[in-house]
Amino acid sequence: MVDWNWSFLMAKRELRKTGLKLVLFVSAIVIGIAALVAVTSFGDNLSKDIDNQAKELLGADLSLEKRQPVDFPEIESQATEKAYEVNFASMVYFPKVGESRLTQVRALEGNFPFYGELETLPESGEAEFRKGRKRALVEKTLMAQFGAQVGDSIKVGNVTLEIVGSLQRVPGQNGITATVAPAVYIPMDQLEASGLVQYGSRIEYVHYFKFPEELEIEALVSEYEEQWDEDKVDHETVQSQKNSTGRSFQNLTNFLSLVAFIAVLLGCVGVGSAINVFVKEKLPSVAVLRCLGVRSKEIVLVYLVQITIMGLLGSLLGAALGAFLQFLLPFVFSDFLPVEVSVQISWKAVIMGTLTGVLISILFALMPLLKIRKVSPMMTLRPDDQATGLGKDPLRWMVLFTILLFIFGFSYFLLEEWDEALWFTGYVLFAFGALWLLALGTMKAIRRFLPISLNYPARQALANLYRPNNQTVSLLATIGLGTAMIGTLFFIQNQLLDEVRFADKGDQPNMLFFDIQTHQVDSMKAVLGDNGLPILQHVPIVTMGVSEVNGQTRDDNEQLPDEERRSNSMYNREFRVTYRDTLIRTEELIAGKLIPYSSEADSIFISMEEGYANRNKVELGDEVVFNVQGRPLTTYVGSFRKVNFRQVSTNFLVVFPDKVLENAPKFHVLITKTKNDQQSADIQNLMVRQFPNVSVVNLSMIVETLEDILSKISFVIQFMALFSILTGILVLISSLLISKFQRIRENILLRTIGAERPVLLKINALEYFFLGSLAAGGGLVLSVVAAFLLSYYVFEISFRMEWLPLMLVFGVITLLTVFLGWINSLSILKAKTMDILRT
Incomplete structure (x- = not known):
């Protein structure tokens, strides 16, 4: 006992x-x-x-969104307040500086948000905007980018509006959203005058409702939910918004x-x-x-x-x-x-x-x-x-x-999640195990193969790595894993940025014009030609949806067992397709072949992107019925393509053969390449002035935006990884203090047999150099392995070694370890010889 x-x-x-x-x-x-x-x-x-x-977060009790204009009289009759928004991506032009930018234009009617407010500077900006007419609210990030001030003008399509407020905060929006798609709010009565709502524009029509407190909103939604799903109406309530936001965070x-x-x-x-x-x-x-x-x-x-x-x-x-x-x-x-x-x-x-x-x-x-x-x-x-x-x-x-x-x-x-927990535990076990084996292997190798020919300080420093009371294992595990986290972060960030920058090299296109109407194509080609820019691609795009797959409608699909069921998104999504009989450089034929269409009596064979087909259990020969502006069009899957969506090009999930969709309503995309950023800006501003409805994607701006987003994300991860680095440093300091008495004894014995102070300092500095370089090197090897696996399996991009961040992290971690060891050595060397010998 x-x-x-x-x-x-x-x-x-x-x-x-x-x-x-x-x-x-x-x-x-x-x-x-x-x-x-x-x-x-x-x-x-x-x-x-x-x-x-x-x-x-939502700004209303209920929001209903559809890609076509539609009314909801049965909902409006029960609402105490309602608002209406039409939003779409479009270029806006700042006359003061003569520059333009792709933004999210939001035409608003009503007092949305009903909960919260559009926070503006000055505070009177929202009230001024609500008066309607030619007034606009502009996201603060967009204002800062172009040096715009309240009172300046902004051109949206064919209409010029006065900026009456800088938007500081919008319900449910964060800084990342504002960076990717800065918003410009315009009054609904200016939408038609802008001339931006045309066929092919990706427009969303959103209705916002506020209901009496006693109304059961979830019960109201459940009554109409099935009908909304059939009509492809997206709905959001306070509860669903709360749940999705809560899950994300x-x-x-x-x-x-x-x-x-x-x-x-x-x-x-x-x-x-x-x-x-x-x-x-x-x-x-x-x-x-x-x-x-x-x-x-x-x-x-x-x-x-x-x-x-x-x-x-x-x-x-x-x-x-x-x-x-x-x-x-x-x-x-x-x-x-x-x-x-x-x-x-x-x-x-x-x-x-x-x-x-x-x-x-x-x-x-x-x-x-x-x-x-x-x-x-x-x-x-x-x-x-x-x-x-x-x-x-x-x-x-x-x-x-x-x-x-x-x-x-x-x-x-x-x-x-069991599988995610297992992966995390496996990663921790692998990382610690790899660093532990590195430490043990190093100690064993030094003990067995330490060359006698080395000078005395280097030999003594290496021997300290395996002698009693050494801290080799703990320091390699802690500092090494902290280094691995920082190194992985640098690698992945640079890999993602390099993947985007790669598209701006050589003969890769760097400017894309979309939402071009058919009557504008020849004029735009002429403008590009006059400015010496090549037409690398001209792509017609037709919008359609899927009605049936192998005779099964969406309702039929929902009755199938889980293992046979396709994703409902295949029936609900809006497909944007093109037509051609050849592959482009970002595509590779995986199965089947491209079959041209010859006459009205012939079957239509489409080509589908391999990954999307696999996710939706589509096989070669399957029958797919599309709805093209209300007209059914029966097709058959003739081939699968592997598509590199990371390259700047017009990539599609579905490609039709020529001579099928020529007469369908469509819009066009033109792709070109400019010589430099200045030419990109000039041609972009010229096009916005001459063709206000046309939107421009400028690759250099995409890279700029991505760098901004990644810098914010990496800052957060670096902030958290800092705790691991600090822990490793604290372990290092603790280890130095713990083994201090043992180190003092060793140094006294060396001094007794004649070792001088410079030699002792050199021994200690070399020992911590070996420890720091081993820990940093082991951690960076782990980071390279992790970055390779993430690049290949998660981001699906090619891995390229980044030597500069690798050497930078290696040098900083090694020097920090040597510095702390050197500081500790100074106090050790101050100990008196006779005191230790008596002890």
């Missing part, structure tokens, strides 16, 4: 002597727990604020919590390594206690009590720091948030973080502590390390299995 009183009394006495060391041991988890508590608190507050501001906070959890795990690896050194120092004392008759489990309990107390203190400190840190997160994530986030302490997050810290500290400390069970009283006479290896101790295997089970359980708690 365990004597608990004795164990607690001994733990109390031990804390007086070794408390400071144990504080350093467990301090490694503080940063991770702080990150975990901050992110969880932020997520809880965000969830509450989404609930509280749900009506402001729950996924964000879960991801960030996993990043914070990695920081906790890094800290705990440092705890385990530090406890391992601590246990080795205590082995002689343990052997004496064993001679006095104390059982090994009682000794283990003494040190476990100490670790639990220190783990609790470290977790509480981390939780307190996290509660403070959450005040910063709304500023960090401001560009991603559709609501204003309040800041208050989430006690649920504090309790969860504290318990997580204590539990994981105990689990990681148990691995080295269990060695004490095998210490024999004979060690007082033969002071060698008699600890049993992992392979010969089943109990330590059980602890290792419990650690993996805890990691899987925690990740499942956050992700709520």
Whole structure:
């Protein structure tokens, strides 16, 4: 039976002597727990604020959206207020600077939003806009881009309007949305005058409704939902908007919590390594206690009590720091948030973080502590390390299995998906395992192959990596994994940007004109020709929908078993198709062949994009009936194409043969290539003035926008990865302080036999150079592997090695490790020789 009183009394006495060391041991988890508590608190507050501001997210009780103009008299009769919006992508022109930009034009009628407001500068801007006539509200990002001021004019299509306000915030919109598609609000009475609503324009007609408080909106929706689905009407309620927004940001906070959890795990690896050194120092004392008759489990309990107390203190400190840190997160994530986030302490997050810290500290400390069970009283006479290896101790295997089970359980708690939790656990296991093997392999290789010919400082520094009380494993695991996270981020960001920039090289087109009406094609070609620009592609586009596949309508499809059912989006979506009998450079024929159409008696064979066909269980020879402006058109799948959608080109899911759709209503796309950015801007502004309804996609602007978005996303990820780097640094500092006495003894012995101060400094600097370069190198190898897998399997882009960020990260991490080691060496060299020898 365990004597608990004795164990607690001994733990109390031990804390007086070794408390400071144990504080350093467990301090490694503080940063991770702080990150975990901050992110969880932020997520809880965000969830509450989404609930509280749900009506402001939508701005109405119900919104109904369709691609064609339609009325909803049965809904209007029950509403207390209604508003109407027509929105579409279109070029706008700033006469003051003579430049243009593709934006989201929103023609508004009514007092939308009914909940919340269009926040403008000046505040009177919204009221001025509501008066109608030639007034506009312009997104602040767009105003800043062109240096526009309130009172300036903006040309939308054929109409010129006065800017009466800079839009600061729109219900349900965040900074990323404003970057991708900045909005320009115009009064509905100016829409017709703009001349922008023409055939082929992708226009959305949105009706907003406000109902009496007592009306059950969900019951109203359920009454008409089936009819709306058939009519391809999208509907959104406060509840559905709240659910979708909540899910999106729950996924964000879960991801960030996993990043914070990695920081906790890094800290705990440092705890385990530090406890391992601590246990080795205590082995002689343990052997004496064993001679006095104390059982090994009682000794283990003494040190476990100490670790639990220190783990609790470290977790509480981390939780307190996290509660403070959450005040910063709304500023960090401001560009991603559709609501204003309040800041208050989430006690649920504090309790969860504290318990997580204590539990994981105990689990990681148990691995080295269990060695004490095998210490024999004979060690007082033969002071060698008699600890049993992992392979010969089943109990330590059980602890290792419990650690993996805890990691899987925690990740499942956050992700709520078994497969994702398994992937995360597998990644953690692989990363730690790879770095652990690197550390062990390095130590073994140095011990066996260390060349005698090396100069003395280099040989001594390398030998320090495998000598007793070394921190090679813990430092490589913590600093290496933190480096891997930062390196992966840099690689992926550069890969995505390079993929887009690649399209602006060589003979790749860089400017696309769309929404061109048939009568404008020849005129536009003439303008481009007069400016010396080639017509790389001229593509007619016809809009249509799918009525049947193999005789099955949408209703028939819904009755099929899950494994046979196609996605409803195939029946509900609006297809934009073209017609030609040849492939273009972004396409590759995978199966079947392109079959030309010869006469009205002949069958029509279409070509479908391979991935879309597979997702919708479409096979070669299947019959697909399209609805072309109310006219059914029966076709058969004749081939599958692999399409590179990342290249700037007119890529389509469905391609018809020639001589089938020539007489169908259509619009056109022209693609060209300009010599430089200035020519791009000039031709864009010229086209907007002469053809106001035509929209222009400028690749350089796309790259600019993508860089802006990726910089915001990468800032958030870097902010979270910083916690892992800080944890690694804290583990490094703790490890240096823990092994300080051992280092002092070694340096004194070297000084006793004649080593001079410069030599000792060189030995320490080289040791930490080797440690830092190994950790950074191992982490970067992991980041290259992760970036390759993400590029190939997730983003489906070709992987290219990026040497500059790789060398930059390697250099910074290595120099930081050397610097901290050098600072520690200065204090070690100040120790007096006689004091250590007496000790």
